[in-house]
Amino acid sequence: MPARAARDAAARPATSDAILLREMAGPVAVLSLNRPAQRNSLSEAMIAHLHGALAEIAADKAVRAVVIAANGPAFCAGHDLKEITAHRTGPDRGRAYFAKLMTACSAMMQTIVQLPKPVVAAVQGIATAAGCQLVASCDLAVASEAASFATPGVDIGLFCSTPMVALSRNVSRKQAMEMLLTGEPVPAARAREIGLINRVVPAGTERDAAIALAQQVARKSAYTVKLGKEAFYRQAEMSLADAYRYAAEVMTENMLARDAEEGIGAFIEKRPPTWRDE
Numbered sequence: 001m002p003a004r005a006a007r008d009a010a011a012r013p014a015t016s017d018a019i020l021l022r023e024m025a026g027p028v029a030v031l032s033l034n035r036p037a038q039r040n041s042l043s044e045a046m047i048a049h050l051h052g053a054l055a056e057i058a059a060d061k062a063v064r065a066v067v068i069a070a071n072g073p074a075f076c077a078g079h080d081l082k083e084i085t086a087h088r089t090g091p092d093r094g095r096a097y098f099a100k101l102m103t104a105c106s107a108m109m110q111t112i113v114q115l116p117k118p119v120v121a122a123v124q125g126i127a128t129a130a131g132c133q134l135v136a137s138c139d140l141a142v143a144s145e146a147a148s149f150a151t152p153g154v155d156i157g158l159f160c161s162t163p164m165v166a167l168s169r170n171v172s173r174k175q176a177m178e179m180l181l182t183g184e185p186v187p188a189a190r191a192r193e194i195g196l197i198n199r200v201v202p203a204g205t206e207r208d209a210a211i212a213l214a215q216q217v218a219r220k221s222a223y224t225v226k227l228g229k230e231a232f233y234r235q236a237e238m239s240l241a242d243a244y245r246y247a248a249e250v251m252t253e254n255m256l257a258r259d260a261e262e263g264i265g266a267f268i269e270k271r272p273p274t275w276r277d278e
Contacts, residue, residue, distance in 0.1 A: 020049040021071070027064040028214040029057050030207075036072025041080040042130050044101055051108040058115055061277075064218035064225075066115070067210045068138060069122040075147065078129025078163075079105070105130060106162055109137040113233055116226035118217045122210035123147045123197070126185070129160050132196075136166035139229065140217075141197040142210040143188045149196060152183035169236070171195050221259035222277040 021032040031053055033040035040046075050068075057063045070076060079101070087097040112119050112134075121127075121135045123143040128150045135141050135149065151160035151167060160167075160180055168176040171194045179186060188200045201209045217225060231250045235243040254260055258278045266273035 019043075019046050020053060022053060024063075025067070025211045026215055027062065027218045028067055028211055029053075029060075029063045029065075030067045030069060030211065033068075033070040033076060036070075036074070038080060039074035039077035039126070040070045040072060040131070041077050041083075042105060042134070043080040043083050044104065046080075047101075047104050047108050051104070051111055054108070054111045054115055057117065058111075061222075063117060064222055065117055065214035066119045067122055067207070067214050068112075068119060068134065069207050069210065070124065072125075074125040074131075075121075075123045075127040076131025076134055077126060078131045078133075078153075102162060106165075109133060109162075109166060112137045112139075114230075116229065117222070118214065118225060118229065120210045120214045121197075122207045123149075123188075124203070124206050126150070128185075129153055129163055132179075133160075133163035133166045136163070136170045136196060140210075140213060142199045142201060142206050142213060143191065143197045144203040144206040145188050145200050146203045147188045147191075147200075147206070148185040149179075149188075149191050150183060150185040151179050152185075154181060155183040167196075221257075221263065221273075221275040223257055223259050223275075224254065224263075227254055227257075 019033070019035050021034050023030050023032075031050065033046065035041060035043070035046065054066070057066060084094070084098070084101070087094040090097070118140065119138045121138040121141040123135055123141060124147060125144070126148050127135045129152065132149045132151055151163050153160035153163075164176065164180055167179065175194045186194070186196070188197065191197045192200050199209065199213070227250060231247060235247055238246060258276050259273075262276065263273045
């Protein structure tokens with residue numbers, strides 16, 4: 001068995017009982033949430049598995065892009081409310097556990113943003129609360145026409161404050177506030193209009209479409225994509241003048257990269273570039 005095939009096989013769980021499945025589609029790692037009976041809710045274990053997988057992928061040069069998908073009718077229904085309720089019996093009414101859980105989930109979401117490789121969500125059904133946060137945290141998102149998105153915590157007395165962070169960085173303030181204050185589901189077509197997702201595709205094709213989009217980006221220079229993704233998120237938090245100053249510095253460094261030299265040369269010579277990822 002070739003080394004890469006052996007590595008890919010080892011990366012996949014031995015049984016479908018695993019709550020997070022991993023497989024390779026060429027240079028794209030596909031991570032599939034696998035708790036369909038629980039609507040792929042983000043239990044403490046699921047958060048840890050996702051965080052661990054992303055950390056491994058960050059250092060794996062064979063992986064050039066990531067797709068986060070899910071098995072079953074729902075993409076992700078947010079946090080596991082039964083698990084949360086089970087921790088209310090302690091003397092602190094669960095405060096320490098809740099703080100630990102929210103910190104862990106926030107760290108995992110930030111890992112998606114900080115990953116030096118593009119991450120694409122493939123959404124086939126509902127993505128609610130922290131599930132909507134997961135989609136918003138990804139760099140790109142492809143959704144089935146049957147998918148819907150919501151931050152319905154307000155309906156159960158629990159404002160979606162952590163999902164709000166990612167949501168408000170994807171859509172306008174008033175669109176985010178409407179979702180957060182009403183809890184009403186937003187259909188895929190509307191989610192695309194407000195900027196929460198990139199593409200809407202026929203039901204059943206969302207995973208393949210997300211992989212195809214990830215593979216398209218994976219064909220670019222990994223160095224350039226890493227540099228650009230980091231710069232995109234950093235400049236978004238800066239003032240206009242600071243953002244231009246920082247972007248000019250990044251552009252200068254990028255110009256000196258071997259891949260920029262190769263890419264520009266290939267364009268002038270009308271030939272495909274050969275990336276060195278440096």
